[in-house]
Amino acid sequence: MGIVSPGFHGRPRGREVELPPGQYLVEDFPVLSAGPTPRVPLDRWEFSVTTESGTTHRWSWPELMALPSERMTVDLHCVTRWSKLRTRWQGVSLDTLLAGVETAADFVLADSYGGYTTNLPLQDLRNGQAWIAYGYDGKDLSAEHGGPARLLVPHLYLWKSAKWVRGLRLLTRDEPGFWESAGYHDYGDPWREQRYQGD
Template identity: 50%
Template structure:
């Protein structure tokens, strides 16, 4: 059997909820999502628009930087790759800043967003994604630590550089690969990717 629990992680049957600050309250009717920045065709979707897109059922393991892992978490949602293909990233786009309701941000490389198992997830274990889990819609990036799977997602902004998000500015790793235990940044962020500037959400 393929090893499924990354080094330093503890397997749990529970599904802890960890959130910094207050949970934003966003109804499905009020939720909207954008792909913007370095794209040829900026995209905007309502919740009903999202449900009309081709849907994907996906079961993946979930790894938190606080050292717990939960296996076989069942999600339903829309592939981000499909939406990005419609938005048509410009050639200079290499990274993204993900924005959430409530002001949270996290950064990702474009190549990570283009993986086939990265979703805008609206369903968890067959039920609508609850508010405390990031509902009505969260980003799911299962191959990286869970802080990259931004709750209450509202936009993906494509950039020509890596711009650090909320936790990354406080010393979390710029990428967050659990198999490499990329929990905290040790050494410099790759200089050819990085640009930092203060932003408003």
């Protein structure tokens, strides 16, 4: 427990929802990104996975739409401290996309239209933990929230869920992405409050 702030009471307790440490609940869906919102026309959209040996697997928008999709309800935790619970998404599991990809890589650098990047361990994208999401709350995912499609990895802080995702590079060594190079944590587990390097 920190030092007591004289006269600070905080919100009424009681409605106990378990949130990761340092987070507070929001009902709306705040936007956080580092630059202008890219607009990606669907006829030029492509998603790719490039392995450590240089093999590239590609999906056009119609090819992505043709894959089996899942509907998932997940909690979101942003490093800027808001959490939003029970959000509803639709997308293709990374298990489906990685099924035909041969790799011995341990790490992934996701990259986005607009130049954003973020790094994750490959195992965090497998076993029903991650999706390429294109639907939110029953509608197409809007551009400001990462549409047409974003990575969704809800068990990590939301900056790992790269908006406007364009591809994954599979790597044998971890390579820091955009925020990670600016001092944010390489893994980013909200329940262990891994916000910054060294946490």
